[in-house]
Amino acid sequence: MIVHDESGAALTELTFERLTPDGGVEAIDRMLAEEVPVAIEFNGIGYAVLMATPSDIGDLVLGFALAERLIGPTDGTFDVDTHRTAQGIVVRATLPQASMPALIERVRHRASESSCGICGIENLEQAIRPLPRVTTQVRADRAAIFRALDALAAHQPLNAATGAAHAAAWVSPDGAIRLVREDVGRHNAFDKLIGAMALSGADWEGGFALLSSRCSYEIVEKAVLSQCPLLVTISAPTALATERAAEAGMPLVVLARSDAILLRSSATLP
CATH class of the missing domain: 3.40.140.10 (Cytidine Deaminase, domain 2)
Structure with missing residues (x-):
């Protein structure tokens, strides 16, 4: 799997005024976590915009694709290019061609969800999809x-x-x-x-x-x-x-x- 990660810094420092009940005022500096829009395209199709910390973007997109069931853990190479813009981060990911039917089906459902909420029995089934059984055994006590x-x-x-x-x-x-x-x-x-x-x-x-x-x-x-x-x-x-x-x-x-x-x-x- 190939990842080209061009994500930005995850921290910003800003000055605040600390106010106390007795009327005290003190200037303090605080580190804030960055939160930016991350627009994800799969095979040239706009799929989702996540609000995320701009670090480990390649990991994020791969994990997101697995969670969306667009790919499986053994589906071959996964090419990700990230581009920082003034508005956020654009991620262009290339899924295996075998993923296209699942991608098109999920895009169709996501479009209907974004336009009118979760509508109808078909989308309810997509919201709560059957899960596989976990076959791995825990060894931690x-x-x-x-x-x-x-x-x-x-x-x-x-x-x-x-x-x-x-x-x-x-x-x-x-x-x-x-x-x-x-x-x-x-x-x-x-x-x-x-x-x-x-x-x-x-x-x-x-x-x-x-x-x-x-x-x-x-x-x-x-x-x-x-x-x-x-x-x-x-x-x-x-x-x-x-x-x-x-x-x-x-x-x-x-x-x-x-x-x-x-x-x-x-x-x-x-």
């Missing part, structure tokens, strides 16, 4: 989860600087953090992580994904489609997210904090 939770902050430089970024981490079975991607959007952070892993040919190796966000059904779908053996999120899940995880046979840990984690009663850990 609760000690590994707590170990990763303790270590995550040290792998979040963008969030440390701004307080405004989510992280998605690939964690090994022993709780060591192998790879992290950050973004102002939780979906983008996870797409970047999955894309980076796909680009390097890595798999989960019995480990798990750790996200600094709530667990929505889209996050579950991305994890399942990447054959993640266990999804751990720091915040709470939605009811649909837990249902989708159970249907796919993927264990789910939520509200993961340093003092306790919640494991769905239908799931097990080693």
Whole structure:
């Protein structure tokens, strides 16, 4: 897979006035996370505009294409060219020709969704599409989860600087953090992580994904489609997210904090 990444800086420094209840005023400098439009074209067709942090754009687009089911993990080369403009970033990605039917079908549904919301039974079926079963086995126990939770902050430089970024981490079975991607959007952070892993040919190796966000059904779908053996999120899940995880046979840990984690009663850990 070939990626030409011309993304820009992810940080901007601005001056604010710090106001206190007693009438005090103090000028302070703050680092802010960049958020720019990223316009994605697949095979010359305008597909989506994401609001994202302008870093690891090649990873983002690859992970997004996998999550959209436009390609599979073994579909060959994936060429991405990114171009910075005054308005944001334009990404031109070339998918394999075998992806064209799926691309055209998804573009048709996305066009109807953007024009009038989710309309009709056909689009409802597209919104909640069947998921494959997760066939990979988790080898991480609760000690590994707590170990990763303790270590995550040290792998979040963008969030440390701004307080405004989510992280998605690939964690090994022993709780060591192998790879992290950050973004102002939780979906983008996870797409970047999955894309980076796909680009390097890595798999989960019995480990798990750790996200600094709530667990929505889209996050579950991305994890399942990447054959993640266990999804751990720091915040709470939605009811649909837990249902989708159970249907796919993927264990789910939520509200993961340093003092306790919640494991769905239908799931097990080693």
